[in-house]
Amino acid sequence: MQLKNAFRNLLKIRQERALPPAGPKPPVGSNIVLDRMRIRLKYPISDEQWNWLTAHGWRTVDMRSERRRYAVVPDKGVTRLLQAEGLGREVIHSKMIHLFSEEARTQRRAARAAKEAEVPLLRNSGVGA
Structure with missing residues (x-):
């Protein structure tokens, strides 16, 4: 199965x-x-x-047969989304989509890597030895 997936990825014959x-x-x-x-x-x-929710593309899925990986929306965010009305719900939904987008995840990962690169490790600095 992995060989088949690699072949399909290589030839870019994936379909949405x-x-x-x-x-x-x-x-x-x-x-x-x-x-x-x-x-x-x-x-x-x-x-x-x-x-x-269905008008915005949400669908029910049986997770027992699902192999894809999903990011879980926190309960607090779900509660806010469902309790909001009208335009407020639209705003919360668009923010949620942005937070879970691949672009936002890449930005957070890059920021985390940059922050880790800035912090010098103070191992065996020789101070007080």
Whole structure:
């Protein structure tokens, strides 16, 4: 299987998956995903909330058969998103997408590496020896 994946990557014959149709409102304990973000529903959601989420691309996924890796959206962020109304919900959602984007992850990784490079290691400095 890994050889097949490497071959497909080499030839760039990967295809983006189409967005599956929105299903019924998921029960508590279900997982919903958007790109590489995952929300675990710990509280019931209303029909209005589910319709809003599906309109923005969120879909229910069965994690037992799912091999992709997802970044888990913190419960606090999920609560804020679901309790917000109208434009506030849109703003929170767009911030969430940016925070979990590959670009933002790369920037955080680069900033962390730069910070680590700045800090000199004080091993065996000879002071007080």
